[in-house]
Amino acid sequence: xxxxxxxxxxxxxxQKGPGWGQVLLxxxxxxxxxxxxxxxxxxxxxxxxxxxxxxxxxxxxxTQWYYRIVEYRPFMQSLLVSVEIALLSALAxxxxxxxxxxxxxxxxxxxxxxxxxxxxxxxxxxxILLGFSLLYMLSALTLGVSFLSLLITHTVxxxxxxxxxxxxxYRGIPxxxxxxxxxxxxxxxQIFFQITMPLxxxxxxAGALFSVxxxxxxxxxxxxxxxxxxxxxxxxxxxxMQNQFDPSIAAIATVQMLIAIVALGIVNAIYGVDKLTAx
Amino acid sequence: xxxxxxxxxxxxxxxxxxxxxxxxxxxxxxPGEMLALLGPSGCGKTTTLRIIAGFSMPNTGSxxxxxxxxxxxxxxRRGLGMVFQNYSLFPHMTVGQNxxxxxxxRGMPAAERTKKVRAMLDLVxxxxxxxxxxxxxxxxxxxxxALARSLVTDPKVLLLDEPLGAxxxxxxxxxxxxxxxxxxxxxxxxIIVTHDQEEALTMSDRIAVMAExxxxxxxxxxxIYERPQSQFVSEFLGTANIFDGTLAGPAEAxxxxxxxxxxxxxxxxxxxxPSLRGSSAIRVAVRPERLxxxxxxxxxxxxxxxxxxxxSYYAYELDLPGLEKPIYVYSGEKTVAANDxxxxxxWPDEYAIMLSDGGVR
Amino acid sequence: xxxxxxxxxxxAGEATLRSRSGRPFQISSGLWALPALIFLMAFFIIxxxxxxxxxxxxxDMFRFYAVLFTDPYYxxxxxxxxxxxxxxxxxxxxxxxxxxxxxxxxxxxxxxxIVFLLIAPLLTSIIMRTFGWTVLFARKGLVNTMLLxxxxxxxxxxxxxxxxMVYVGLIHVLVPFMVxxxxxxxxxxxxxxxxxxxxxxxxxxxxxxxxxxPLSIDGIATGCILVFVLTNGSFLTMLLLGGGKVTTLSLxxxxxxxxxxxxxxxxxxxxVLLLFALIGMTIQLRxxxxxxxx
Ligand SMILES: Nc1ncnc2c1ncn2[C@@H]1O[C@H](COP(=O)(O)OP(=O)(O)OP(=O)(O)O)[C@@H](O)[C@H]1O
Ligand SMILES: [Mg+2]
Numbered sequence: 001x002x003x004x005x006x007x008x009x010x011x012x013x014x015q016k017g018p019g020w021g022q023v024l025l026x027x028x029x030x031x032x033x034x035x036x037x038x039x040x041x042x043x044x045x046x047x048x049x050x051x052x053x054x055x056x057x058x059x060x061x062x063t064q065w066y067y068r069i070v071e072y073r074p075f076m077q078s079l080l081v082s083v084e085i086a087l088l089s090a091l092a093x094x095x096x097x098x099x100x101x102x103x104x105x106x107x108x109x110x111x112x113x114x115x116x117x118x119x120x121x122x123x124x125x126x127x128i129l130l131g132f133s134l135l136y137m138l139s140a141l142t143l144g145v146s147f148l149s150l151l152i153t154h155t156v157x158x159x160x161x162x163x164x165x166x167x168x169x170y171r172g173i174p175x176x177x178x179x180x181x182x183x184x185x186x187x188x189x190q191i192f193f194q195i196t197m198p199l200x201x202x203x204x205x206a207g208a209l210f211s212v213x214x215x216x217x218x219x220x221x222x223x224x225x226x227x228x229x230x231x232x233x234x235x236x237x238x239x240x241m242q243n244q245f246d247p248s249i250a251a252i253a254t255v256q257m258l259i260a261i262v263a264l265g266i267v268n269a270i271y272g273v274d275k276l277t278a279x
Numbered sequence: 280x281x282x283x284x285x286x287x288x289x290x291x292x293x294x295x296x297x298x299x300x301x302x303x304x305x306x307x308x309x310p311g312e313m314l315a316l317l318g319p320s321g322c323g324k325t326t327t328l329r330i331i332a333g334f335s336m337p338n339t340g341s342x343x344x345x346x347x348x349x350x351x352x353x354x355x356r357r358g359l360g361m362v363f364q365n366y367s368l369f370p371h372m373t374v375g376q377n378x379x380x381x382x383x384x385r386g387m388p389a390a391e392r393t394k395k396v397r398a399m400l401d402l403v404x405x406x407x408x409x410x411x412x413x414x415x416x417x418x419x420x421x422x423x424x425a426l427a428r429s430l431v432t433d434p435k436v437l438l439l440d441e442p443l444g445a446x447x448x449x450x451x452x453x454x455x456x457x458x459x460x461x462x463x464x465x466x467x468x469x470i471i472v473t474h475d476q477e478e479a480l481t482m483s484d485r486i487a488v489m490a491e492x493x494x495x496x497x498x499x500x501x502x503i504y505e506r507p508q509s510q511f512v513s514e515f516l517g518t519a520n521i522f523d524g525t526l527a528g529p530a531e532a533x534x535x536x537x538x539x540x541x542x543x544x545x546x547x548x549x550x551x552x553p554s555l556r557g558s559s560a561i562r563v564a565v566r567p568e569r570l571x572x573x574x575x576x577x578x579x580x581x582x583x584x585x586x587x588x589x590x591s592y593y594a595y596e597l598d599l600p601g602l603e604k605p606i607y608v609y610s611g612e613k614t615v616a617a618n619d620x621x622x623x624x625x626w627p628d629e630y631a632i633m634l635s636d637g638g639v640r
Numbered sequence: 641x642x643x644x645x646x647x648x649x650x651x652a653g654e655a656t657l658r659s660r661s662g663r664p665f666q667i668s669s670g671l672w673a674l675p676a677l678i679f680l681m682a683f684f685i686i687x688x689x690x691x692x693x694x695x696x697x698x699x700d701m702f703r704f705y706a707v708l709f710t711d712p713y714y715x716x717x718x719x720x721x722x723x724x725x726x727x728x729x730x731x732x733x734x735x736x737x738x739x740x741x742x743x744x745x746x747x748x749x750x751x752x753x754i755v756f757l758l759i760a761p762l763l764t765s766i767i768m769r770t771f772g773w774t775v776l777f778a779r780k781g782l783v784n785t786m787l788l789x790x791x792x793x794x795x796x797x798x799x800x801x802x803x804x805m806v807y808v809g810l811i812h813v814l815v816p817f818m819v820x821x822x823x824x825x826x827x828x829x830x831x832x833x834x835x836x837x838x839x840x841x842x843x844x845x846x847x848x849x850x851x852x853x854p855l856s857i858d859g860i861a862t863g864c865i866l867v868f869v870l871t872n873g874s875f876l877t878m879l880l881l882g883g884g885k886v887t888t889l890s891l892x893x894x895x896x897x898x899x900x901x902x903x904x905x906x907x908x909x910x911x912v913l914l915l916f917a918l919i920g921m922t923i924q925l926r927x928x929x930x931x932x933x934x
Contacts, residue, residue: 021844022746029742032735033757039772039812040764042782046775054775056785100676103668115673117925122684124921126873128890129910132897133687136694156683159676176367178667179334182354183361184381184432188667194380196667198371217765219876220890224897237767241880250775253768260763334665354665 040257047250054247065251074236075252081147082233083259085154086215090208092151093158098204101163102196105170116167123160127220130156135224145227153225154215161214162207169203170196202271209267213260284346285310285468286331286436291340293326300326302493303340308436311466313459315479318489319515324472327489328440331470333357344435355384360434360467364441366425368413374400374424375409381432399431402461419450426458430465437462439471443478455481476516480504488512508635510562519564520606521634526559534628537561541601545578551633562634567594567607569630572614577623581606583616597622688914695908704908718912721888724878725871725916728810732867733860735811736818740859741852743819744826758816766813770880773809774800801883809877814870818863825859826852865920872916889913 046054050062069075100119104112122130131153138149177199181191219234226235233256241249286308293301301323308314316324329335331342333354341350349357360381368377375396382392400406403423408416416424422442429437442458443451459482462469473479479486480500487497488511496503496512507513510521527536527546535551538544549563572595581597584605595608606624616622695704708714743754761769776782777799784796799805829852837847875890882891889909896906 025738025742025746029739029754032739033754036757036761036812036816039769039776040761041772042775043764043768043772053780054778055780056782096676096679099668099672103670103672106666106668107670111670112673115677118680118685119676121921122680124869124917125688126869126890126910126913126917128873128875128893129688129691129913130684132893132906132910133691134683136903137683137687137690152683156680159680163676174365174367176363176365177369179332179354179665180361180363180367180369180428181380181384182334182665182667183332183357183359183438184428185355185358185384186380187355187384190384191667195369213762217767219766220873220894223894234765234767237765238876241767241771249767249771253765253771257764257768264763 043250044254044257046247047254049247049250052246054245065247066255068248069252069255072248074231074240075233075248078231078233078236079252079255081150081230082216082256085147085150085232086212088151089154089158089215090162090211092155093162093211094204094208096155097159097163097207098166098200100159101166102170102192102200104163105167106175119163120160122156123164127157127218131221131224145225145230147230150222150225150230150232153221154218157214157218157221158211161211162204165207165210166200166203169200169206173199205267205271209263212263216256216260283310284308285344286470287343288327288331289341289343291327291330291337291342293323293330293335294338300492301330301337302491304494305340306487306494306497308468308470309484310468312484313462313469313471313482315483315486316470316472316489317476317479317486317515318474320474322489323492324474324489325440326492328438328470328472331436332359332361332438358432358435359438360429360432360436361438362422362425362429362440362442364444366421366445368421368424368428370413372413373409374405374411374413374416377413377424378428378431381428385432395431396427399427402430403427418446419454422446422454426461430461430467435468437467437469439469441472441474443473451478458482480516486516488515490515504566506632507564510564510634513564513632513634518567518607519632520567520570521604522563522565522602524561524563526555526561535561535633537563537633539563541579541599543578547578547631548628549631549633550629564632564634565626565630568592568609570606570608570610570624570626572597572608572610573623573625574615574617575623577625579624580621581624582620583622586613595622597624599624691907692911695904695911697904704905705912707905708908708912717887717889717892720886721872721890721913722916724806724810724886724888725868728807728814728871729864729867731807731811732815732818733864736815736863737822737860739819740822740826740856743823744829745831755820758819761813761816766876767880769812770809770877773805773812773881777805800881801885803882803885805881806878806886809881810871810874813874813877814867817866817870821863821866822856822859825862826856829855862924865924869917869920872913 045058047065048061048063049058050060050064051058097119100115104116104119134149134153134156135145138144138146138152143149143152177195178191181195186194217234218232219238222232223235223238226232233252237249237252284307286306288304288306290303290305291301292299292303304327306314306327316327318324326335330337333342333349333352337350341348343349344357344359369380372380375393378396378399379392382395387395396409397406400409403426405420405423405427408420408424413421413424422445425442439458443454446454455478471479471482483500485497485499486503487494488503489495490511496508498506503512504516507516507519510519513519513521522539522541524537524539524547527538530536530548533550533553534548535555536546537549538546547563549561551561579599581599584596584598586596587594589609592609592611593613595606595610595614597606597608599606608624614622697703708718739754743751747754774781778784779796779798779800781799783799784793787793788796833851833855834847837851838844842850872888873890875888875894878886878888878891879894889912893906893909893913896902896909
């Protein structure tokens with residue numbers, strides 16, 4: 001009989017890696033994002049084409065289309081209108097929507113509940129119906145096709161986008177902070193500006209960002225008000241596309257995307273995008 | 280009204296829909312005293328405090344601060360200080376800015392403000408934390424910031440809503456003493472809400488015990504503990520052994536004979552009010568540490584169900600024939616039971632407490 | 641209690657007996673909502689109400705609605721509106737659900753990147769995305785060029801201006817909304833529920849069908865209603881990618897407005913769209929209420 005002395009062997013078990021199902025799912029998700037980003041990437045690519053037509057393979061790279069859109073007055077003018085409307089309507093939506101949302105959260109009555117639903121409703125009403133109805137309404141008020149009409153129309157939609165995030169953020173903030181400030185002698189105005197506003201600022205910024213992005217691209221709302229001084233960019237782009245099919249559309253679309261990215265960047269620099277998605 | 284009473288409630292009631300959260304309640308707090316509002320969950324402690332603070336308007340009655348009726352005054356004009364359960368420190372301000380906030384709303388110049396804030400942070404032992412953000416402070420530190428913030432404005436009355444509820448046990452005990460020491464030093468009239476009986480006993484000059492929307496007894500901690508007026512109070516503060524009986528006639532001065540509803544109908548002497556009518560039902564409470572046990576034979580004999588060592592004393596669980604609930608006895612010594620497993624039970628007459636009710640709840 | 645404690649109520653002074661409203665302290669009052677209320681009344685409620693009046697001409701009240709629901713052509717348009725929205729909704733659900741599932745169960749540290757990629761298309765205009773599809777699938781577009789180059793086809797196929805292309809465009813725009821809606825609910829589903837089902841002997845597929853899927857039904861409902869309502873209101877995709885093959889109510893309103901200027905009829909069509917939206921909102925409110933969310 002022999003005895004074999006062995007040191008206890010350490011057997012390392014293979015950890016279970018991701019299964020086939022998981023790998024397939026990951027591949028699918030990759031494909032999904034390719035689908036999501038492909039048409040956007042292709043437009044950016046085309047905007048640098050040296051050809052006057054859209055052909056593949058592209059004959060060469062050039063920035064000529066960016067010069068072309070700067071020279072084409074309707075593009076620049078409507079871009080300016082779009083940016084102005086987006087910013088002003090977000091501002092008006094904030095001034096109107098934020099105090100209303102603050103009241104609605106704390107009031108906790110049936111009236112406040114109904115009001116909240118009304119305030120959020122413009123998101124769910126088809127924009128084309130809203131634009132159409134407002135055109136006749138504003139014409140009756142002799143505002144008709146004008147910058148002010150466009151601003152009013154976009155503000156109707158800005159209110160729900162801004163109040164929606166403010167409602168969500170403010171609901172999560174206990175009344176204790178405001179009460180603590182009140183005991184410390186703060187008036188209602190002081191509480192609002194020194195306590196409430198700083199606490200709900202992320203909600204306001206997130207909502208305003210959404211509102212700006214939606215406004216920049218809201219063709220169904222805007223095209224009813226497409227006059228000389230009040231055509232927004234999507235309206236001009238649509239009419240341009242119906243006549244010509246050249247890469248300048250790609251260039252102006254890319255510029256618009258850059259503006260949106262800058263807006264996001266500004267908000268991100270102030271608050272961080274993670275806070276926005278949390279709201 | 281009397282201007283020397285810092286705070287009084289006069290017949291205050293509060294209704295939420297159909298439920299009466301606060302039955303007509305009156306309360307007077309003396310200058311410099313710390314009064315605890317103690318009671319089980321939902322009894323109306325927070326409701327009372329919020330009415331005093333002005334967050335909630337009583338349906339009837341009035342609130343007086345320093346003799347002035349403030350019932351209709353908003354919270355920011357009552358000159359109170361308040362510490363919230365979760366502190367509610369402003370997350371967008373530093374420690375120093377939090378403490379300074381109450382001075383800022385009063386329009387105090389910056390230089391003077393800084394001086395007062397520093398002094399107050401010294402008092403709560405947070406001298407070098409002025410520029411810290413709130414997120415960088417531990418629970419106990421936040422608690423002290425909240426205290427400093429509420430004290431810096433020299434409030435007429437300090438309100439504390441379960442101020443130590445969020446702290447762990449050890450910190451809680453040391454903070455109880457620290458908070459009490461600061462309150463004594465400043466001599467500030469305070470009301471502390473708590474559902475922790477030990478906290479109430481440790482920290483307050485007087486305790487108001489609440490149950491189901493009313494104050495059932497007010498008194499010093501010793502008063503409340505030694506002379507509870509109802510079964511509810513006797514059981515809510517500490518443990519009480521309850522015996523039922525009937526009046527068997529007067530004994531010597533201020534004492535009555537009570538026949539307990541037990542086998543052999545033993546008669547005990549209990550202190551009670553002079554005007555009691557014959558044969559009325561009487562309920563008697565005795566604290567576990569006041570009960571004496573011995574192997575010798577006495578009027579009452581109980582079976583030992585279990586003995587637990589609790590560090591500084593032994594806790595006996597006894598079965599007394601004729602009683603449904605077990606009897607608890609806390610004793611410093613381990614007493615040996617007689618051969619038949621029974622043990623003798625008794626108490627000095629002065630420790631029997633006559634309860635005035637069939638017991639709330 | 642010291643002093644003249646506990647007076648019976650009847651003896652207390654008159655002033656203390658007066659019952660007050662007992663309203664709690666609030667920094668805001670109804671006045672704070674007034675500007676928004678007036679603004680929305682004037683520029684949201686009243687215009688929509690006026691639009692209903694506009695769709696009901698005095699001489700023959702229900703003329704436009706009668707045409708809309710009896711004339712075979714318009715009835716076809718209404719039907720197509722519902723059909724396009726329904727197909728888009730189902731497609732978005734099928735395409736988006738696995739992505740949500742991946743995000744919640746496996747994405748881990750990639751999660752914020754995925755959220756960003758889902759929101760990124762929002763930064764571009766719908767025109768840009770539609771244009772992208774045209775560039776890809778036009779007769780001289782990238783796909784045709786590549787297929788020709790690989791000798792897979794002999795002459796360029798027309799792939800734009802088809803019904804299929806409209807669906808591709810709609811799904812591309814709307815699927816992120818579906819994914820985000822489902823993800824937010826799926827995040828609340830405890831993975832230990834799935835594990836317990838497997839411990840009880842259920843296969844992975846069975847676990848998914850009997851546990852995971854039913855628990856995410858609220859997110860699915862929210863996402864579906866959102867996509868359905870948004871599709872109802874779109875016309876740009878149909879206009880630019882459909883080549884007249886897909887006519888829905890929204891597109892018809894656009895055309896009625898730009899070409900024929902038949903105001904009353906356009907108003908009536910808009911109201912039918914509004915009705916669809918209201919039905920969607922009602923169902924959604926039901927769902928939220930059932931969940932106890934306010
Ligand atoms: N805003 C309110 N609306 C309706 N009922 C309320 C409201 N606030 C309190 N109540 C009710 O009033 C009663 C007393 O509540 P209160 O908050 O004062 O109790 P508490 O003693 O502070 O209890 P806890 O120890 O749990 O904090 C409870 O029955 C409670 O349900
Ligand atoms: Mg409470």
